[in-house]
Amino acid sequence: MEAWQKPETIILWIIIVGIFLVVLLTVIIFLVRAIFKKIIKAKEKEAKTQLAYQQNLLETTIKTQEIERHRIAADIHDALIGKLTAIKMEQEITQKDQKTIEALHDSIAIARRISHDLSPPLIEFTKLPELIKELLYPWEQHVLITAIYDIRHDTNETDDFKVQITRIIQEIITNIVKHAEATQVTLHLKQTENYMALYISDNGKGYDTGSNSKGLGTKNIETRVQYLKGIYKVKSNIGKGTSNMFLFKN
Structure with a gap:
């Protein structure tokens, strides 16, 4: 009987092949897991970047809205209300038309309310x-x-x-x-x-x-x-x- 045909030799080869297969399978599993982890990390990084972008866009949009509201409120308060008040005072001095004075008074109150709604005064x-x-x-x-x-x-x-x-x-x-x-x-x-x-x-x-x-x-x-x-x-x-x-x- 040839040496390679001996049961001990056959069993040894089977053990060697088995160990090789186990090592190969372990390496394959390790590589697959590493690839999956890399893909997952890339997806997480992409999701975080997208979330940060959306958050920055959201903050920019809201801050821009508030800046515009404040500008409009200032225009109403400084320009419109000022002019209406001047006209009202002129009407009150001349006492030409009481209905006009009342309408101006109501208009000033409405403009002041709109201005306050747009930008609350002394909010700090x-x-x-x-x-x-x-x-x-x-x-x-x-x-x-x-x-x-x-x-x-x-x-x-x-x-x-x-x-x-x-x-x-x-x-x-x-x-x-x-x-x-x-x-x-x-x-x-x-x-x-x-x-x-x-x-x-x-x-x-x-x-x-x-x-x-x-x-x-x-x-x-x-x-x-x-x-x-x-x-x-x-x-x-x-x-x-x-x-x-x-x-x-x-």
């Missing part, structure tokens, strides 16, 4: 609850508003944060008055050391939240919440009103 010195109260005041002649302020911690919000929150509330109240046919609105603001929660509900006609069609107002709200890295949930039932819930971490 005003706390968020006070800004909200001032914001809600003009709407109280259209709908009954119950506002609750649960301030458990006096936080120092940035001017940007206060502006975005007032924009969100403006958008919701406008939607309620224009579309919801509501008679009552409840606003609940809660501030703690760790978070700020905002809840706004109405007793209006409600709508189908499952619908894919979103109005510009809803998209603006979602954009601002995303910009502030907050959480936004809305619940609505046909005929039973709508609830908007927001959570922002400090």
Whole structure:
């Protein structure tokens, strides 16, 4: 019997081939895993780059909007209101037409309100609850508003944060008055050391939240919440009103 035909030799070769196959399979698995990890890392890097781009675009868009709002508000306050006031004073001195004076007075009040809505004055010195109260005041002649302020911690919000929150509330109240046919609105603001929660509900006609069609107002709200890295949930039932819930971490 030849040496290679001996059972011991055959078994040895089988062991060697088996070890070779195991090593080869291990190398193949290692290479495949390495390739997959490389692909996954590349995808994660691409996703992070895309997310950073979208975040920068979002911040740029919102900041540009606020700059333009501030410019328009300044033009209204410095130019339009100034001219209207001058005309009103001239009419008051001559006392020519009382109806014209009253119309000018109303026009100045409307222009001042629009200017304040576009860019709240002295926002850096005003706390968020006070800004909200001032914001809600003009709407109280259209709908009954119950506002609750649960301030458990006096936080120092940035001017940007206060502006975005007032924009969100403006958008919701406008939607309620224009579309919801509501008679009552409840606003609940809660501030703690760790978070700020905002809840706004109405007793209006409600709508189908499952619908894919979103109005510009809803998209603006979602954009601002995303910009502030907050959480936004809305619940609505046909005929039973709508609830908007927001959570922002400090």
